[in-house]
Amino acid sequence: MAPRLHLLRTTRLLNRSYATASSSSTPPHFRVFDRRIKEAQRTRAALSPHSRTVDYLRDTIASRLAERLLLITRPLPHILDLGSGACHIAKSILTDPTLSELIPRINKLTCTDASSTLLHRDDTEPWAQSSPFELERLCVDEESILSDPTNFPYPADTFSAALSASSLHWINDLPSVLASVNTLLRPDSPFLGAMVGGDTLFELRTSLQLAELERRGGVSPHVSPMADTRDVGGLMDKAGFQLLTVDVEDFVVDYPDMARLCMDLGWMGEGNAVLGREMGGIGRDVWMAAEAIYKELHGNEDGTVPATFRIIYMIGWKKGAGQPQPLQRGTGQVSLKEALANVGPSGGKKEGNGEKDGNS
Amino acid sequence: MPERIRPVQKLAEAVAKCSVEAAEYGKCICADYNNVYQNKCAASFEKLRACVMSQKKK
Numbered sequence: 001m002a003p004r005l006h007l008l009r010t011t012r013l014l015n016r017s018y019a020t021a022s023s024s025s026t027p028p029h030f031r032v033f034d035r036r037i038k039e040a041q042r043t044r045a046a047l048s049p050h051s052r053t054v055d056y057l058r059d060t061i062a063s064r065l066a067e068r069l070l071l072i073t074r075p076l077p078h079i080l081d082l083g084s085g086a087c088h089i090a091k092s093i094l095t096d097p098t099l100s101e102l103i104p105r106i107n108k109l110t111c112t113d114a115s116s117t118l119l120h121r122d123d124t125e126p127w128a129q130s131s132p133f134e135l136e137r138l139c140v141d142e143e144s145i146l147s148d149p150t151n152f153p154y155p156a157d158t159f160s161a162a163l164s165a166s167s168l169h170w171i172n173d174l175p176s177v178l179a180s181v182n183t184l185l186r187p188d189s190p191f192l193g194a195m196v197g198g199d200t201l202f203e204l205r206t207s208l209q210l211a212e213l214e215r216r217g218g219v220s221p222h223v224s225p226m227a228d229t230r231d232v233g234g235l236m237d238k239a240g241f242q243l244l245t246v247d248v249e250d251f252v253v254d255y256p257d258m259a260r261l262c263m264d265l266g267w268m269g270e271g272n273a274v275l276g277r278e279m280g281g282i283g284r285d286v287w288m289a290a291e292a293i294y295k296e297l298h299g300n301e302d303g304t305v306p307a308t309f310r311i312i313y314m315i316g317w318k319k320g321a322g323q324p325q326p327l328q329r330g331t332g333q334v335s336l337k338e339a340l341a342n343v344g345p346s347g348g349k350k351e352g353n354g355e356k357d358g359n360s
Numbered sequence: 361m362p363e364r365i366r367p368v369q370k371l372a373e374a375v376a377k378c379s380v381e382a383a384e385y386g387k388c389i390c391a392d393y394n395n396v397y398q399n400k401c402a403a404s405f406e407k408l409r410a411c412v413m414s415q416k417k418k
Contacts, residue, residue, distance in 0.1 A: 210389050210396055215405070217398030259372035287368060288412055289385065289405060291375045296386025
């Protein structure tokens with residue numbers, strides 16, 4: 001049978017080039033997301049009375065990320081929060097009792113977001129008013145953070161830590177934004193990021209695809225393309241970060257139906273902003289079909305539908321003096337072959353970390 | 361001010377009331393979801409649409 005999958009009419013074509021690992025001076029030109037629409041969506045979301053009711057996801061991710069700061073025992077005089085939304089990381093640090101020991105270690109926290117309305121949404125909340133450390137809000141687009149000195153006055157080597165929770169997945173040129181963050185950090189300072197990726201919202205993606213395929217004979221993008229866990233390590237490495245740690249965590253949230261999931265996403269400011277999207281929204285027939293398919297294919301026994309959010313956490317350190325380095329190749333003293341022979345084929349026991357061996 | 365009920369929410373509620381028809385359509389798609397083509401399940405979709413439209417009118 002001839003393949004029936006083809007793209008529906010789109011108003012704009014994707015302009016993408018191949019990703020290459022070359023370090024040439026010409027910057028790669030990726031345009032997948034419409035940043036202007038994204039900013040408008042986030043502003044509209046912040047103005048909605050429902051905006052705070054859908055903070056559950058951002059707040060959880062922010063506090064999980066801030067938890068990782070507890071493991072870094074040095075003082076953190078000036079922290080950067082990139083793409084902060086309504087300063088969710090500051091809110092977690094100030095309101096979550098398990099994170100309270102971070103407070104005396106911080107002198108200043110700079111929140112940045114492209115949407116001024118969202119950034120200032122919680123200005124009058126009690127936690128923001130009584131913050132013991134200085135809370136600064138700068139309205140600047142993450143994508144142009146280094147090239148916009150009027151809105152972002154800080155030079156290179158300023159911050160003692162940088163954090164970013166749930167905004168990196170809307171960035172077109174992730175390598176250059178990560179490189180900017182690396183530049184802004186002081187030597188030997190950490191960047192801790194969290195972004196949705198991988199199989200996030202795969203239920204919604206597949207239901208809408210099947211519904212559009214059956215009703216209209218083709219598919220158009222409704223859920224963003226997302227970075228995979230494997231990609232993140234490479235991206236961080238390319239941006240110059242050392243001692244990388246990447247891990248994932250899945251949140252599965254149950255919703256009454258697909259409509260409520262999409263309404264919540266809208267109130268989070270997470271509507272579709274893919275450049276190649278079809279204008280004019282999803283038609284009634286496709287919506288009806290997708291609702292039925294979602295329930296049938298993924299639905300829970302109690303009639304609710306699950307939505308998976310896969311959060312990829314990344315930690316990397318800016319290069320600095322005195323950092324532990326992997327040993328040179330060929331300097332290993334212990335043979336990996338012999339060490340593994342003692343472990344046996346099941347490999348249940350783990351000895352050494354390969355670093356000593358230098359054979360990786 | 362009472363919150364305006366969104367069209368998608370109305371539609372979702374109507375689909376929920378037509379659970380038999382929705383399940384029939386869903387099963388038709390999911391029986392072989394690697395081979396879905398236009399109007400593959402048109403008959404069961406028409407039933408679903410008829411039910412949803414009658415629910416929405418109520």
